[in-house]
Amino acid sequence: MLQDLIGSKRALFADNVQTVLRGHENRVRRVVLLKGNLVQNQRSGGRGVSARVNNQGVYGFASEAEYSPEAAEKVIRAATENALALGKHTTKRIALPPSAGTGTVELNRGIEDVEQKEIIGLCREIDGYIEKKYPDLTSRTVVYYEDSQDRIVYSSDACCGHLVTPRCYVYVMMSAETKDGTPVELFKAFGGFGCFRDNFTDPAKLYPGIDGLYQRLMDKKEGIYAEAGYKTVVLGGLMGGMLAHEAVGHTVEADLVRGGSVAGPSLNKQVASELVTMVDFAHTVNGETAPLPVYLDDEGTRAEDAVLIQNGILTGYMNDRESAAEYGMRPAGNARGWTFADEPLIRMRNTCILPGKSTVEEMISSVEDGYYLIDSGNGQADLTGEFMFGVTCGYEIKNGKLGKALLDTTVTGIAFDMLKTVDMVSDTVMWSSSGFCGKKQPMAVGMGGPHMRCKIMIGGR
Amino acid sequence: MEIRKNADLLDRILQERQISKYNYTLSRSEKQELNLENGGFKLLRTVFSQSAQIRVFLGEKTGSASGNDVSEEGLNLLADEAKAAAESAAEDPAHDIAPDQGHDVFRQGTQEPDMDKFISRIQEFLDTVKSEYPKVRIMAAMGSYDRWNWLSRNTNGTEFEGFGGQYHFSVEMCASEGEKTTGLDYTGFSTVTLDRPFIEEGDLRRHLENIQGSIYPETLQGKFEGTMVLTPDSAAQFIYMLVSNYMTDGVVIDGTSLWLDKVGQQVADEKLTVSLKPYDKRIVMGQRATGNGFRAEDVTLIEKGVLKTHWLSLYGANKTGRPVVKNTGSDLVVEPGTQSLEELIASIDKGLILGGFSGGNPGTNGEFSGVAKNSFLIENGKIKGAVTETMVNGNLGEAFRRIRGISRELLCDGGSVMPYIAVDGIVISGK
Incomplete structure (x- = not known):
């Protein structure tokens, strides 16, 4: 120490x-x-x-x-x-x-x-x-x-x-x-x-x-290739967390907003279904320690939660002190560096889409022909909110029942379009914190999400 | 830090612990980095670094430790950590250090930077972009000069010392008109001279032209099987995926490589030759010594489509009874083809120029699936518009067996030398 x-x-x-x-x-x-x-x-x-x-x-x-x-x-x-x-x-x-x-x-x-x-x-x-x-x-x-x-x-x-x-x-x-x-x-x-x-x-x-x-x-x-195209899927909680981080989180980092991200002209507008609320938690979630708690950032800002999407409306960005002043927001402690040699950048902490009311079973049984996508190996997104997640574990859904497993595939979409297709959100959240986010420097981040039923582009043969 | 004095101190510390077999690298470096945001200078960063990496052997057990405290106390602590790690390990005779490679000193690049000229070149680049590519926004750019000195020794008698210095410039850009914005595009290059305007270095001009032409992309409807033209950037990405999926330690040691028994056999189209060439003049800072302690060598991995060797470390080689590759760097050179890029594109009925690949890491079976970034549709031999929400799917091994052509044009960005590579049989899908 x-x-x-x-x-x-x-x-x-x-x-x-x-x-x-x-x-x-x-x-x-x-x-x-x-x-x-x-x-x-x-x-x-x-x-x-x-x-x-x-x-x-x-x-x-x-x-x-x-x-x-x-x-x-x-x-x-x-x-x-x-x-x-x-x-x-x-x-x-x-x-x-x-x-x-x-x-x-x-x-x-x-x-x-x-x-x-x-x-x-x-x-x-x-x-x-x-x-x-x-x-x-x-x-x-x-x-x-x-x-x-x-x-x-x-x-x-x-x-x-x-x-x-x-x-x-x-x-x-x-x-x-x-x-x-x-x-x-x-x-x-x-x-x-x-x-x-x-x-x-x-x-x-x-x-x-x-x-x-x-x-x-x-x-x-015994898996099969997914059929390429625009499909109805149930995204598992880990995929929901990846979505929160990659597809939405990066576009609402204020340095990327300043650079022209899709979130710039979308502030205070509907960017997602009303079922979607997203928060970048600082250190505590529902009274318990967050997956990777941050109490103070590297500009000396005491960390607080940053509410990013409230009932589908984009309400805020993640900021450092300078961008918070620029956008008329309050800094919440997002400026962090990975090593002593790294300058602080705007980074996520514990970014999560909040739970809804459906059960996972209800969601799967509601899909006639689609996929249940459980886990992801990696993900990326850019300024337009176009995202990609590698899917390492998933199953087809036929007539409300899980079918054959999927071989590795990839899903993509435009975040603010895709989030508007979310019509069911599960009542539980899954968190992961084992990965790194890359943005000039690596950073340890937590990401969480519920299961979500939505439409998404899936790759395949 | 007086690096040689510290090396002598470290030798004494390790010998005091009765450790008779080890290797280590001591290094120190200095970075001057200029960061730009939205076309303006934003941050000037100075980083002074030093580090020590030690690997010790106790019989056939080995352990490693590294840190940046190179004081006598710090080096003693590091030696204890490495020794403790080795004591905890199981015996494995495959772990070893390179035999005696003699003594050598390597001097690369420039040790005396011209920072005023470097800043002028960056400003000149920004001014050129503003006048010639008015819709392009340089969101972020980074110009750095790095200078370093390292020294490595092992107990077989090798001592290598390196001195180096290079400039690096990278940009992150988008293009916009009104509220319409493209996605991000990245590019960069390394150099040891400041003779040419930066816009003429690496692949900067092509990236600027492409991003400016991508503001209004089309969404592809349906799917088709066609040709994927890998730009030099995406070719480098795919070649690295190919190499790591079929040729490196992990997949050869555990036997999951699909090319496990393919050395000497045709694994790719005969147009493909892939080498590691650290001494090629187009490679700015080629590797001189490997982490295992070998003097780095030029190595051909695939020649005219024939697998010449796996890319194994000393451990991987000892573990599997195969030859070690005395290069652990990233100095990839792919030989050019006979067609021009224009001729290649003209030969394609339907396909995609893949500017970047954003996809899941392919499994050992080589299946890949990902989003085509900064990409353009080809129809009837002509480049159509930019595309969005478009995916490419295929298999790495199959793709490189179906090479339609390789361009004469090469991109040299200081780190690798890559042509355009067109591969057939790729599933390209949209909404």
């Missing part, structure tokens, strides 16, 4: 600019067992200090791969010089954004490390279970991945504080062969916020999930 070695350097903050000083440590633990072979066995980390200075809308940033008072002094001076130097190349000036509050955000929790042998032991136990119980698999991979962030933030005119965000996962990947020898795969992530002992006290707790994964892989062995 970082100790406060940099706070005294606030005295070096220059006048008439906004300065944020950040000490930041990232830690990674990684073990990979491929068919029982230990192919990766790594412990890594990095710590350092950075400063960002806002000089009327142009910014200077500097970082040093050393966490010390001397390094803090160096980066404050360098960032200030950079901001002043860049100011000479631009005539555009923006008033410094107002403070959204001052004070101190207290440390939210600790980070506990474990020895590598414990991690390898866990992976071996899980791998042994799979090898023994499912010898017919052509391949299996067990990955342990843990990353944690520990940051201390000092701001010239906003909040200061100390925040840690540890998360750890076990990823299980299985491969099998179809009758004609074609490989098919599935994977599943277990774990979440917290450290090793928060999530993995007993490997047996993972076994029901592993058994379910195997069953779905056996279904996929």
Whole structure:
């Protein structure tokens, strides 16, 4: 855990600019067992200090791969010089954004490390279970991945504080062969916020999930290609979360709005069915800790929820301090950097479409001819809201019943068109937090969603 | 950080722990990065970095640790972490380090940047876009100069040291008219000289022209089987997918590669030759030493459609009894074809020029399915308009066995050398 070695350097903050000083440590633990072979066995980390200075809308940033008072002094001076130097190349000036509050955000929790042998032991136990119980698999991979962030933030005119965000996962990947020898795969992530002992006290707790994964892989062995076209589908909760993040979330990040995203002219307009409400939660959801809680961002803004879509109406964006002032909104703590060397960018936290009233069973039984899309491998979207999700697990629906499993496919659509076709929303939400969002820098994000019945373009033969 | 002094210190620290087999890389770097937003300068970023990566062996057990605290205390901690990781591992004789490669010093690129000229070139690019492509908006751009020094040693006697420096420029753009906006398009290049205007580097002009021509895309109706012309950007994407799906450690070690026993056999159309060429002059900063500790070499992966080798690390090679590839970089070069791009397009009845592919990662069976980004319809040998909500579906292996043609034109963006590649038998679908 970082100790406060940099706070005294606030005295070096220059006048008439906004300065944020950040000490930041990232830690990674990684073990990979491929068919029982230990192919990766790594412990890594990095710590350092950075400063960002806002000089009327142009910014200077500097970082040093050393966490010390001397390094803090160096980066404050360098960032200030950079901001002043860049100011000479631009005539555009923006008033410094107002403070959204001052004070101190207290440390939210600790980070506990474990020895590598414990991690390898866990992976071996899980791998042994799979090898023994499912010898017919052509391949299996067990990955342990843990990353944690520990940051201390000092701001010239906003909040200061100390925040840690540890998360750890076990990823299980299985491969099998179809009758004609074609490989098919599935994977599943277990774990979440917290450290090793928060999530993995007993490997047996993972076994029901592993058994379910195997069953779905056996279904996929007999799978069929989806029929390409515009189809009625039930998107599973994990797909709903991907939709919230990729298709909608990115278009309502204010830096992309400024760049011309479809959300710019859509503010306060109907962009989705009335059944759709979407929130970027900061740290608490329904009284419980959010999947990846954020209490303070890297501009020193105390984190709050950002309501993005309310009953189908686009009501807000995710902002940093500057964009919030530009759009007349309140900053909610979305400006974050991944390592000490990264400047804060507008990022999502725990983006979720809220639940509705239907049951999953009702939704599936209501579809005469379509697909049930359960899980996704990856996703992307762009300014127009055109999105893509890779679908790794799904089933056809025929006359309200689940049919054959699907081989890998992809779905696409224009988010604000597609969301208007949502006519059923399930009463439960599924969350995932094991992935990374990429936007110049990686970022750990949570995403959640209910099941949704809608129309979507699906790829296939 | 005095890198050589630190290397000597690290040798002593590891030897004090009775570790007789190891390799490590120490590095330090400095980045000056200029960020632009909506056509204006926004942020100037300076990053000072350093790191140490250690891999130690205890008999046939191995463990790795890396970090950026290269003080004596930090290196001691790192050595302890790596040793503890190795102690926890199972024995596996396939883990190893490269044999003695001797000593060498590699100097690449420019160590003395001309930042004033670099900024002038960026401003010149912005001015050119404004006057020649008025509908294009440069949403974000990033110009960086990176300088680095690294040193790696292993206990078989190898010592390599590298000094490098390069400029990189990338842009994120869209085009708009009224409230109508295109999707995003990205491109960039790396260079060690500032001799040419940036708009003439890499594939910038084609991207600008295409995005300006994409403001009013058509939605494709129905589906058809046709030809997909991979632009150099999407060709690089597909070649990487092909290589990682059929040729790399994971799929060869676990035996799921569909090309497992295909070395020496025809796996693609004879027009396709794919190599790694770190010493090619068109590659700005080719790899000089691999992570395994080998001196990097030029390697042909596929020659006239014949698989010459899998792309295996030392571990993968030892594990499977196959040859190691002494290149772990990304210096891909695809040889040009005999037709011009114009001739290629003229030969196509119905198809798509694929500007970018946004799709799920193909499984080991090679099936791909994704959205065609920044793409244009081809009908009767002519380029029609831009398309939206259009998907392409096919199989990687099959696609590269059905190469209609490869262009004479090549894109050299400093990182790879790629032609246009036209492949038949792709299912192209719309609403």
